[in-house]
Amino acid sequence: MTSVNVLKISDFIILFSKQKYFNRWIIFFIDLFFSVLSTFLVFATLGNILKISLPVHEFIYINLFSILCSTICFLSCQTYKGVIRHSTFTETGRIAIASFVKAALMIVVLSCFIHSLSFLQVFLGGLLDLFLIFFILTIFRALLIIMYSMIVRSVANNERLLIYSEEDAVSNSPATSLWKQSDNYQIEGYIRIGKRSKIRIGGCPVYSVKDQLEFNGLVNRKGIKAILFTDYHAVKAESERLVRYCERKKVRMLMLPTVDELKGGTVNLRNLPEVRIEDLLGRDEININLKEIADELGGKVVMVTGAAGSIGSELCRQLCTFGLKQLILFDSAETPMHTIRLELADRFPDVVFTPIMGDVRMLARVESVFKTFHPQYVFHAAAYKHVPLMEENPCEAVHTNVQGTRNMADMSVKYGADKFIMISTDKAVNPTNVMGASKRLAEIYVQSLSIAISKGLHPGKTRFITTRFGNVLGSNGSVIPRFREQLAKGGPLTVTHPDIIRYFMTIPEACRLVLEAAFMGKGNEIFVFDMGTPVKIADLARRMIELAGLIPEKDIEIKYTGLRPGEKLYEELLATKENTLPTNNAKIFRAKVREYDFMDISILITRLVDLSIRVEKLEAVKVMKSIVPEFISKNSEYEKLDK
Template sequence: SFHQWVRPIKIEDLLGRSEIHINMEEVMTEFCGKVVLVTGAAGSIGSELCRQLAQMNIRKLIMFDSAESPLHNVRLEFEKNYPGLDFVPVIGDVRVKERLRMVFDIYQPQIIFHAAAYKHVPLMEENPCEAVLVNVVGSRQVADMAVEYGAEKMIMVSTDKAVNPTNVMGCSKRLAEIYVQSLGCAIREGKVKGHTKFITTRFGNVLGSNGSVIPRFKEQIENGGPVTVTHPDIIRFFMTIPEACRLVMEAATMGEGNEIFVFEMGKAVKIVDLATRMIELAGYRPGEDIEIKFTGLRPGEKLYEEVLSDKENTIPTENKKIMIAKVRHYEYVDILDIYTEFEKLSRTVKIMDTVKLMKKVVPEFKSKNSPRFEVLDKQPE
């Protein structure tokens, strides 16, 4: 078996486009001298946000995560690579309100990047109450603390799967967007006391993130195949982790509050082409040395993700890679009880009731390839 790539893979090779670069100058001034909290700091996106923040002259970085070993590893990396950085790793869970309160109380963060989330579609389809508890209730608790402790901005990391969701994960992220956006609007209209601005960013699949397709293909190729793809026609929009994080930071700088920013993801990539290209780049012949095997779509999975940025559903900004999504407006006072209900249902693990409520609040959530929940779409009210 081989363990060495013939040459390192470059984004251009896989995506057929060049990397997105942004002007980091304005971004630097935005975060300079600030106390910044990153939730999900040990994850793929969270840790890269931390790496970029580490170079921005911030006052203090609070790295919050529930995963012990990953946070430990990130700490070791940062102690080694950024000896001048004042950072604090905190083990905690966005589901636990008092733990969040303690962090806000001690460190008084001014900027919050909320990247803590459950993200794997098939797993969340099987564990809907956990998806809601982390992605909906957790996001609400972070947002509420931000307001209570007077944070300037909270930037919520979302996903293209929140657009016309076909799975529990995507809908849970849409519900998080709805909460922070309606809270932000209520603050702006003087209906809720506070001054925190809420900004949401949505992007597609991230190349090489934990558990994603590239590391899996790499491992499959190293083991001599087969490389497994769910469907010959499945396509996804990809960007690299550093690209996604730079765009998140730029959006954070541009945002006046209550926007949902979407990123120009380039052209969709056929997953089978990605597999073929990786096999070739490793110096093998697809189908001869290494087999590509189709395994069938998984629950909640769709062939095509929604295009985030067509002319109908977005407004341009001065950065041609970043647009603002047009979304339905929800009134904060109208949704409060619903979110309390989400918390009750998810904490008591009422699975069908939780998903039923998700579909009621986000009517465009139609389950795909998920027999357990498709029933809920068929029932007349």
């Protein structure tokens, strides 16, 4: 019999711990009971102390009035609607207001209808009732919170974690209060590095550690499985300290999602995203004036080519927040287009967008889109980007990157687009491969066309703007997804050369640069970004292995495969005083480049495209080198053309 009772109790405890919240009317009637009980106790005690002989019927009236006044106040202040275990000072304030209004109403009503009590006695009773009901309701909620926490801790098998943030950023983070809604994690407290401080935040203790040894002791003592970072800046600040402690102790590192991510549905609180290598390598994001960009793009028809790609899709996500009249998605990749279509429909149901399958190389298809929709802003992200593949297929690089850009630019002019923003690459600077050279040729065409329009040598009003940036972290086919795949297979991680370095930026950073360029550009400019400090790819591989909780060269091998055709050991520095001019944004510069005559370039590019259509590889590359004399091939079969 005893075991049955124990079983029933344990079942009740588990059931209680899984309850999201009690029915609000249960809370309402419990509050009402306590309120009437408070009135009963106050006036019963007051009658005994002051030796007042209250008639039974008047005492009953007092309690009936208490029911009426309490009902009015609780319904008005909605004290019963809050989820008790997430109660804050706001909820306590509601209780205080309800208690005060109830006491005030009671004083007024009793003064009029209860003649056995003087006004002073009624006022004293109301005042005592105010304090007692506030105390009872507050203690009731506090006990429920404590009981719930104790039960959850005793039966739940949640992952225990500590929260880290810089200084007081925890309390200022817009998403900080949301972690309590997750059922998968149990917050043990906060962690800080350095001086010990005996404080609590939100009822949780703050633990301080000075080094790896103290961190290990805290993790072991509290059974910590993860550290939760509140934002990107916290991760970046601790990339060489707390992050290292976690790597060595094999403690998971989680990132608190932003409110925008939660609203967009890209992440959820049941399974928080882990810290990625992108969070460690990225720099402070570009500060852009979102309101000014929204004012410029709001109510406009905007077209994005390559809309299903890494940059294009992120660009579409950001554009969806600016109140566009219509967003046109243009891409030739069917499945990725279907994926981005479903995502945008789910995340931005109020945005009018139209996905269109098409190829920038097909002039008739491109013109049909411009003729139908008349886009006012064109973001051209469609391109072939992989260096080794384009080195092997130079004619396809020309056909897509050069001819495709020409088609888009010509149609933008013909159908009166206001701005054309081309997305280029750092590999267009002193190119050593076909891909970089093809992007430089595309830059040359749109810039020369823009200059011709501005000088009145070519009809049209379109302003052309180009943006250059380096490698994009996590983009399709880039080194980081490749390393992740190799890690999942147990290695090795393949790096072309021990000393190869690259400049990196995140996909959101790249898209912010494009949006800023679209806003600040007046026409004819090529904007470049301060790429910060270059990263050695071999170090990147080691860090990714460590983030996975493994040891480089012991658990996972790093294998060097040699430079690929057309690949540089060191990328060109995009922004220097010698090759750029400053802009209003300290991170964005305007490149100094040679100007070309539009008519001459048109003739040369027509010849180049004809060679590419006929797949005359060597002749096509030779023409590319004649137009872009700084194009010197490296580790490539086309080196013989440079002699």
